[in-house]
């Protein structure tokens with residue numbers, strides 16, 4: 001799934017950084033501008049599934065020794 005951020009960055013939604021905000025809400029952070037996308041534009045559980053997949057990707061990269069914030 002491709003998405004364009006308002007900062008102009010386009011790319012796979014799952015390439016964004018999965019984070020939990022101060023209130024415990026899950027969101028994906030744009031690596032270019034830091035914009036938080038709460039994926040509320042996605043129906044039902046789709047956003048959460050995407051977030052989970054991004055999270056899994058992060059953990060895989062961490063296992064490969066890459067820096068993950």
Ligand SMILES: [Zn+2]
Nearest residue numbers: 005007030033
């Ligand atoms: Zn952005």
